[in-house]
Amino acid sequence: MLLSQIHEPNDLKRFSVEQLTPLAAEIRQFLIEKLSVTGGHLAPNLGVVELTIALHYCYNSPRDKFIFDVGHQAYVHKILTGRMDRFDTLRKYKGLCGFVKRCESEHDVWEAGHSSTSLSAAMGMALARDLKGEDNKVIAIIGDGALTGGMAFEALNHIGHEQKDLMVILNDNEMSIAPNVGAMHNYLTKIRSDKNYLRAKDEVEQLLKKIPAIGGKLAKTAERLKDSLKYMMVSGVLFEELGFTYLGPVDGHDLSGLIEAFTQANNVSGPVLVHVLTTKGKGYTPAEEDSHKWHGISTPYKIESGQLLKAVGNPTYTDVFGQTLIELAEQDERIVAVTPAMPGGSGLVKFGERFPGRMIDVGIAEQHAATMCAALAMEGMKPVYAVYSTFMQRAYDQIVHDICRHNANVMFAIDRAGFVGADGETHQGVYDIAFMRHIPNIVLMMPKDENEMRHMMKTALEYNDGPIAYRYPRINVPGVPLDEELVPIPIGTWEKVREGDQVTIIAVGPMVQVAEEAAEMLKRDGVNAGVVNARFLKPLDESMLLSLASASTKLIVLEEASQAGSLGSAVLEFYAEQGIVDADVSLMGIPDRFIEHGSIKEQLQEVGLTAEAVVQRIQQYRAEHQFTFGKKVKPS
Structure with missing residues (x-):
């Protein structure tokens, strides 16, 4: 060989x-x-x-x-x-x-x-x-x-x-x-x-070489002839x-x-x-x-047939997005889907088949797509900018200058939010909360499951006061029952998933499920932990944050996003603005470094975003502060 x-x-x-x-x-x-x-x-x-x-x-x-x-x-x-x-x-x-x-x-x-x-x-x-x-x-x-x-x-x-x-x-x-x-x-x-271009060009170049160099004028004429051929061919x-x-x-x-x-x-x-x-x-x-299908494959395959060996499981969040958008577009002819060269990855292939005139693929041109969406919105359409979190970074100036500054009613469908697995650090969708929540006028959401995501899509469609985004991860959905009727969620409202009086875990997206698992583990150890679904990243549920602070419980903010600048930072900023200096808040997010490739499970384990890590953090806090959550431990 x-x-x-x-x-x-x-x-x-x-x-x-x-x-x-x-x-x-x-x-x-x-x-x-x-x-x-x-x-x-x-x-x-x-x-x-x-x-x-x-x-x-x-x-x-x-x-x-x-x-x-x-x-x-x-x-x-x-x-x-x-x-x-x-x-x-x-x-x-x-x-x-x-x-x-x-x-x-x-x-x-x-x-x-x-x-x-x-x-x-x-x-x-x-x-x-x-x-x-x-x-x-x-x-x-x-x-x-x-x-x-x-x-x-x-x-x-x-x-x-x-x-x-x-x-x-x-x-x-x-x-x-x-x-x-x-x-x-x-x-x-x-x-x-x-097919004749290269041969014709070579033949003329050979012909020009045979012309005697009688003077500059002839040389210039020959060069013009060559240029004319170039345009002609x-x-x-x-x-x-x-x-x-x-x-x-x-x-x-x-x-x-x-x-x-x-x-x-x-x-x-x-x-x-x-x-x-x-x-x-x-x-x-x-x-x-089918070079589109085989561009990037995440699962093994049979060499002889090309059959992908996918494990049978629930659909992905991307699948749910694509199907729900079709349902909404059937009800509202203003909806236009926009993608920067990712119709397949963003779940828009079937939408394009159903509504070919309302599906716009701009090519690899994220900046152009963002500004175009702003103009579509200003003219009364309902553009849905379907884009991976990591690729949306490329359109930051357009989001600030053309969408948010104009308060244009653009809907962002931010796919691959959170860790992405084998594609690694260049594709991790962990920065969009930090670089979007500080921009005026925008609303940011993230669902805990596929049913809530569908309601968020309805929320975005009926919202008319500016840009609004829903972000979702690159994983299979939990498989919860789906409501038949979609209703808007009140903007800026969080959900108490689990009551608790000793410690509360404020979680977002898939981390809500992690928080619930941690709460079950803590319950066996005598700790009553509450879980809050912080489904709106902007605006925050300020009334709930005030009630949590007044209850004097330990707060853990759990998010699969950059710890610097994301939900945890927003919570701390809110308490600082309110002059609440005794709120006991710990942050659990992605540390200030790039996380390389591997499975999503391995990436979560590396940065400590697991139920076991949450339990360990809370137990460590209890030991260090000699508290049984609400009662100080008497020295022996």
Whole structure:
């Protein structure tokens, strides 16, 4: 086997070009077999096998910088840089990361879990190289889907202006996670379909070389002729006008063609863009036929059939959101669903089938989506911005400036709120409470179960006084009975789930169930613990907070969110504003550090957000303060 001979990129250079094709087949088989056990981003990596091999064959990592946009297509890069023996731990707790990770290898020079960052990073590295007087190559690998992100256009503009030596590889597979949308997608489609462009361009360039250099005038005429051809043949005009030398399209599964294209690129000064056409899921029929499904799989599968081995269980919160939104949209024709390239992940596929004119996928453009929702709301529509918590971070300014400042009646459906498991630190949805609750005009909610979530969606629909958000986690729902009639929940009201007179746990979302489990454990130890469902994160239930303070009970605020700035901080701020200095409040949230990949259960255990940890905190408090909750222990 050729693959077993590779322990670092230099080992690859001992192979002939002819040997690289069977090596690619071995890598594909390795990925298919390993991911059938661990799960992961299969289709994106199957599509870049030859491209990654050609890069490492032609260049010298880590001296030459490979910058992968997003990073979920870097499994082949990991294999070729000495991490093949760790693939059994892929995306597992303390194991190999599913994205590029700087602490894993010197070959990982840039890490990202969000798209459209690679070109800006490449420009920064090219500038640093030149300032230091070095001469290494800087190569950014970006997908056509990521080019819908505004940050990528900003970087293209700056790179073309500065004319730094760097290469952009456009990995064009017509997909991001879902099929791409937008003008850039349509433009690239024209290039893909123009099969005569490259041959015609080469022929004219050869013709121009044969014209004797009789003088500057003829040379200028020849250059104008070349430019005219460029416009006539369409391909690459946009990139060339931005200041890039455009090469392509190149078959991304033809190793000889890729190596030849990179050789040509090396002879170009200034920025060059190599347009590479690939097939997402290449080499595995199920992934080729449904690259959306196989973009990222979280469960094992049968290699022969492609059948996912999912455990039978309750639907997810995302499923409940998607179905409920259809029900509400049937009653209110003003509802419009908006998603930034995540119709499947956000549970909107069936909504789009039922209401194709009211389902808007803007591509990877979270900022544009937010401002567009503000305008939709101002014109009397009821936009529902369905977005992952981690991706909503990208639209922070638009939320402040265009939605909340205008008090626009936008509904936020914030998916993946809390820990997300194997995708790890770049995707954890643990900061949105902290960065949204301080913005004026917004209402924030989180349900304890799927029934309450449905009522929250009705609450949001009937709320007309500004932006309102409901956030929900990436887990299966508890499976509680569903009410037939949906009614609004009074804004800013909490719910006493369990009465208690010694200690009260104020919890939100899935932590309400954890709090109830802890209360049962404490009851067996003679402690009567109350549980409050703090379903409104903003506004707070001030009357309940005042009553809890006057009852002189110990308060624990329990949340699966950043401890800095989230619900616990809001509670402490409220008591400070009221001049209540003797409220006994302890916070249990996510500490001030990034939590890496693993299962959600392992992540919760790592930060102490379990029923056992809550009980331990309360028992420790009782021992330290010599209290039996309400009665001081007499010294013996």
